[in-house]
Amino acid sequence: MPTINIVVIKGNCTAKPELSYTPKGTANAKFAIGVSSKFKNAAGEPQERAEFFQIVTWKKTAEGCAEYLDKGQEVVISGRLSFDKWEDQEKQKHSRVYITAQLVHFGRKSSSQNDPSKVPHDGPPSPDADAQNEGEEDIPF
Numbered sequence: 001m002p003t004i005n006i007v008v009i010k011g012n013c014t015a016k017p018e019l020s021y022t023p024k025g026t027a028n029a030k031f032a033i034g035v036s037s038k039f040k041n042a043a044g045e046p047q048e049r050a051e052f053f054q055i056v057t058w059k060k061t062a063e064g065c066a067e068y069l070d071k072g073q074e075v076v077i078s079g080r081l082s083f084d085k086w087e088d089q090e091k092q093k094h095s096r097v098y099i100t101a102q103l104v105h106f107g108r109k110s111s112s113q114n115d116p117s118k119v120p121h122d123g124p125p126s127p128d129a130d131a132q133n134e135g136e137e138d139i140p141f
Contacts, residue, residue: 006078007077008076010035019066029063030054032054055077057104061103072110074106083096
């Protein structure tokens with residue numbers, strides 16, 4: 001049976017991505033996302049827990065993330081789990097699991113970033129505009 005290594009996760013970017021380049025010139029960006037989980041504890045009391053995941057992107061995706069992704073912005077990541085292990089100069093062994101993003105979908109920015117002066121005016125039409133055009137086309141789907 002073939003193996004499967006697929007991750008899809010939605011959260012909020014914790015900081016502006018850090019863009020760097022390999023010695024051969026390949027772009028990579030690193031950032032983290034926070035994901036909030038709500039649940040009830042054994043006593044039935046509502047609880048919330050935040051978990052943080054490290055993300056690495058490559059090439060054009062990395063450059064796009066570095067340019068357009070901001071702290072607090074919603075983001076949906078599709079990719080795979082990756083694992084690194086290494087030994088430091090003191091011979092201590094380290095390891096980490098992270099997500100290698102293959103697709104990154106930008107969502108809304110946090111309310112603190114919603115500055116009307118920075119919103120482009122040529123965005124998609126509002127739902128009211130669709131209601132005004134209703135019935136103009138006879139498309140059955």
